[in-house]
Amino acid sequence: MTFEAPWMFAALGALFIVAWFHLRKQKQRVVTFPTVVLLQQIVRRRHAHLRLRQVLLLALRLLAVLALVLAMTRPSLTVYRKGGVRSGASLAQVIIIDDSASTAQAMPDGQTAFREILRMAEAELRRLRSGDKVAVVRMGRPPRALQEKLTHDVESVIRSLTPFAPTYRANDLDAAMRKAMQLLQTSRAPQKEILLLTDMCGIEEPQLVGDASHIQLRIRQAAPPEPPQNVSVADLRVSPAGTDDPLEVWITATLINHGSAPIENLEVTLFLDGRESAKGTVDIPADAQVQKVFHHRFAQEGVYRGAVVIPRDGLSTDNARYVSFRVQRALQLYVINGDVRPDSWEDEAFYLMKALGTPLPAAQPIQVAMSDVAGAGEVSFSGFDAVMMVGANRPPASLVTRLTDYAQAGGGVFISPSAAQRSFDDLGALLPGRIHAIRKGEQRRRPYRIGHIDREHAVFRHLQDATTGLEDVRIVSHLLVEPNPNLARQVIISLSDGVPLLLEHSLGQGRVMLLGTTLNRAWSDLPIRPGFLLLVQGIARSLAQVSADDPHARMSDAGQSVRLEVNEQMQRLVVLHPDDSKTVFTAKDLGHRSHVAFDKTETPGVYRVWGQMAGQGALAELPGMEFVINVARAESDLRPSELAARVDGDASELYTLTAGKLPVWPWLLIVALLALVGESLVAGLGLRRSHRR
């Protein structure tokens, strides 16, 4: 149902006015009377009848207003009738061709449904008379018109259909209908028609938008009498195997049997970087899904491309699915214990090691080396992804210098204070600013609380629910950093009064994070809070610059536009398609943009990206930008939609449907009138009876 004046729904407020007036009228008048006892007896005896009358009156009044308001919204129904009748007048016709992935399904004669759609389109086009105009719109997302405007040249339209084959795209009927309407509205032909040729898979009721009163909609179905047997590779995921070896992964394929018969011994093949890597079989019950898991260990870290393929069946476009993923070695961290304590519960490194040593599912493993300050003097930090110095208590100047150099060269350093430390000047450039003082709470009963967390920071993006429980942390003492203009931008966590607790600042090409409280329980109860583990691991991964991007997030459906982030230094960008064709973005295309849209995503597979930076002579591969295109999952279900059941068949086993607009508002006006008449009858019933007497 469509509404030509939906803003009139605002008038539904009148319902409340009617109800209020009805109820108020009942209670407003008070009459003093001597024989209320008699009235009371009568009212008590006829209570049910009187109440029913009141309810009936209110219902009829509300119905009258409701019907009137609905009538004012000018609603109309899309109605379908069998067949289409055309007069001798000229016709403007738009043929919408369903070229979505599902039209690759096999017909009984071995052809595809799309081939049948093209045959029907050609037959319809040849039936047009001179004076008729026509255009063709392809329905796969995003819909595209093959002609810019309606044309008399039917032969050229037929020729334009020749090169096409079923795509891997999902259908977008609404957008295709809008495009068809736009084309028809430029025509003054007395008859206008939209002809939809489709396999009816995933097709909802088409909506005629705008002024569609003179536009006829016909739907013809091209599909086999029974959907062919089809199994799809619906999903493909890669995750760490959860062992100590970070190069071991699980590759999980989800397979769906869309048919009504079970499938046995279906062969499933895993391809890695184009080579067959493993093979297995699965049994899938009818209308069910199973998962096939492959275990694989890679020889080295790097970016890999995988695919899972099953044998060709009733729909060939969904028999393969692709993925691109990165295999990383374990994260290498070095922990410096600046304030070694004999009791582990006082030792800050104890809590840190516990948190870092806990493996997390689907996360890169962490390997930690630890020493005291003296031991750290002999270690080269260059082999580590990040260095964490806890309980920093007057470290030697040489260690501070080496940490500073490490950070300036691009390393990540974390510092937390020791409860015994009184001066922090020794840390020099490692600090985001001068430490003004140590603020101590008046008493433990009134601790400081965390007030704000920058949840968008990389510390928290790595792990889900990484901020859980941090608001409950009780802090009794913490460092006060002297304010400076850059301080606000450096704060990751601050207390409820705005004082920074976790800060990050750049140092050369690297970064340094400072936690304002101790990692043991001397200054806070942070180490025993649920969020501590995730916070510490988030800090480590952030400093090690582990990519927080989910490789599966860079997966899209065929036909969808992909956003490619670029920067000012990028001079050239090349996208290599799965079929080895290329799309090149020149400096002119990239100029001063933060991103470009790539919409040539016709072919499923991995799209690799190369870029050339200013001052660099050659293209360099950008693994972080590559993306994967797959067939939309909805296209695999070959069962016709409910709309198909409402279409009558004819002798050629095709279906024809004609749609039109049926205005509903006159009926609503009649309902309103009847409600008013009924209200008058009910209201006047008692009066007439008394007048008769």
Next chain:
Amino acid sequence: MSFRDTAGGDAFLPEDEAAVALLTLEVRRVVEGFLGGRHAALHRGASVEFAEYTRYFPGDDLRHLDWKALARSDKMYVKAREREVVLNSLLLLDASPSMNYAGSRAEKSKFAYARLLLGAVGQILLRQGDAVGLLAFADGPDVYLAPRQHPRHMAALFGQMAAVHPQETGHTNYAQAFVFAAEQLRQRSMVVVASDLWSMTEADEVALASLSARGHDVVVFHVLSPDEIDLPHRSAALFRDMETGRAVFSDPALVREDYRRAVQGEIARIDGVFGRAQIDVVHAVSNVPPQRVLSELKSRRASARVVS
């Protein structure tokens, strides 16, 4: 309202002489209208002692016509008889809150109408030489004026009537008033009650019947507003009782028929109950001229005498 016994006469000082004058005037009109018709008196003395001849006026009882004198002189004379005893009469005026109701089609409230009826009856009785008293009541006896015979007593009677106003709230206690009246009336008397009789209990009815049983001649003016009879209100409203304060929401259009039946049933019940107790009940609708009510009373009493 506290009880006031004004039997001594000195206690009465009419505060609103205009009201008294108005009442007197209205009563006179009613009485003259009534006497100007065919009716002569509400009752006749019971003595058989001849007193004098008087000229016959239309409406006089033909049984008292002196046929011999008519044959002799061809003039019509009536033999008047001297009374042996003076008849005491007590007028009982209902001053309960419900009597304050006028309705949309009557000029007067039920109370004003009842007062007019009783005033007229009182004047007629005084003219006949009877002693007339007054008892106004609501939740008990309120104002009492002992019966007296003197013509000047009429002013005191009307003064008291004009001074009485219906109560604002409270129940009507009929029984107390009737018992009080019974205590005051030592000899056979005439008791005239003007009331709407609403909320009358069985005990109240027994108390009134006992007055009749003691030999008193009891007459009841059942005063009703026309609106009370047919409930002419058009729109739904919250109806609040004038005595109990209870309220009920009702749409008169829907209950009117049932209401009329209920009122007629109540009237029939009153007729039945009081008829069995030998009490004359005259239903007086407040938009009917009082003369017609008095005429109905007169004719009813005349027919009752014929029957007896």
